[in-house]
Amino acid sequence: MTTVANLDPISVEVTPGEEAGCLLEIRNDGSIVESYVVEVVGDVAAWTTVEPSVVSVYPGTSERVSVHFRPPRSAQVPAGELPYALRVVPTEHPEDLTVPEGTVHVLPFVDTTAEIVPRTSKGRWGAQHEVAIDNRSNTPVQVALTATDPDDRLRFRTQPENLTINPGQAAFVKLRVKPRRMLWRGHPVTLPFQVVVTPDDAPPAALDAATVQPPILPNNLGRLLAALVVLLLLLTGLWFALLRPAVKTAAKEATQEQLAPIAQKANEANEKAQKAVEAAGPGGANGGAGRPTPTAAPSVAPTPPLPGVPPGAQAFARRLQTTTGTGASRTDQYTVPSRRTFVLTDIFLQNPQGDEGRLDLVVDGTVVLTVALNNFRDLDYHMVSPIEVPAGRVISMRVTCQRAGAPLAGTGGGGQCRDFALLSGYHRTVASSPTP
Known part of the structure; x- marks a missing residue:
């Protein structure tokens, strides 16, 4: 080998944002003048320069080049030992290259x-x-x-x-x-x-x-209370003067309309009984004894259906609840029974402890409602368009607990989210398909 290259010093210490350097000595032991190209290899190459990068050396002599390390003051340059190498390639005899190695110690900084x-x-x-x-x-x-x-x-x-x-x-x-x-x-x-x-x-x-x-009670609380009292008095007077008589009249008319068919049927029954007595003669079959006495039909008012529940449907409510550890998820579910369709009309959510996390309501694998627990204690949803869940399908409440609130009295130790969902609606019976 006719090329010898040495670093002085081999290890360099540098602070990010500042500069440090070393020298590279190249010696030509050959018989002709040789030009050398110096390249930096390793992670330090992005912020390291060699001056000059090309040097000519006469036979039997040596030359020095300067190596400058300028790491930026950035989190992208980690603190610690970074190895590097300088590749010295002769122009006339590239196969006679040499690669001296060294290390750069990047000092830590805090920003x-x-x-x-x-x-x-x-x-x-x-x-x-x-x-x-x-x-x-x-x-x-x-x-x-x-x-x-x-x-x-x-x-x-x-x-x-x-x-x-x-x-x-x-x-x-x-x-x-x-x-x-x-x-x-x-x-x-x-x-x-x-x-x-x-x-x-x-x-x-x-x-x-x-x-x-801000204060809990506003400064104009007295004026607000006085205005509410005046409004209440006005509404009371309006009720007794106008609305109450109208409501009583409407209720009386509605009652008469409901009782009219029953009274008509009772009158018809009385007329039939009277005709039967007259047809039997003065004494009748028993000499007048035991003459039937016309009896008015009993007045029975029909039982109105529950509000929002169609005729023939059955009101239904199911409460889902979960007890979930911090950082975990827990699910409670309800499966619609066979030959039934559950029509979901209302959802009432409860977070009595003030837990933090996420609550998802899933119907047949589809998330229909997602709320953050720390946004409510009691939350009521009324479905404008009810959700119909066929038989065999599942309604699930999935709770992901991030931080449990203060535990309720009688529920044991803390550290667990306790949340509830009340599903309200009605069941509608589905007729089974006929067997072919």
Whole structure:
């Protein structure tokens, strides 16, 4: 081999955003003048340069070229040891190439940013914020969050309080803010607070925010109550003066219309009995004894059907319930019996614990309703167009629990979501098809 190449030094330490370098000595032990092309090989090639990249060396002499390492201050360049190589290729004798190897030690740096959204919240019973933390470092960063207010009028709950963020990624922390005392009357009060984000090996960042607490009872409550009393008196007078007589008249007419056919049938029965007595003569077959006495037909009012249930249908309700652990999903279902069609008209959902997660109502494999648990405690749906579920099909309630609320008394320990769905409607009997 007529080409010898050496690095000085072999290992280089560099800080992202700055520059470090080394020298490459190329010696020509051949008998002719040789030109050498130097190329960088490895992950460091994107931010490494060689000056000059082409060098001519006389026989028996050596030349030096400079290698410059300039890693950007970015999360895309990880901290740690990065191996590299320089490929030295002779122009006249390319088969006589040599590849010296070295390492670049990229030092870690910490660069994080944080933001709180919204800056100002509003709520009588509390509000929720979200802290977004962006890790622009080239190494994982552990972050701790603390929240304080100057007057100690707020309670805070962060989830989670400590977390680790990988390079180039962002994390989001939920912050629940709740006043220590209720504000019953008066003007809205603005309560400022501060969230401190403390990353490892870096100065903390303070985020200023505030929450507005409106009063529970509005200031014009007295005027509203007086207006409601006046309106109630007006409605009462309207009822007794106009609506009540009209309703009584309409009810009387409707009753007379229903009883008219029954009275007519009773009169016809009396006439037939009277004619039978006259045809039997003065004494009749028994000398007048035991003359039948005309009896009026009993007045029986028909039983009206249930509201919304067609004649011949049967009202039906089924309650689905699930008890689900945090991070899990659980399903409860109802199968429509044979020779029946279930017509679903109303859905009543209950989340008594204030769980957080997702509830799906699935009919025959199709999701017809999806709601977030933390958006309701009691929720009632009335179907404008009822859903008809044929026999053998399944209605399921699937609950995915993210965080369980405060457990109800008598239900055991916490940590489980307990949610319910009441399905109301009616069953309609389906006639079986005749056997051919």
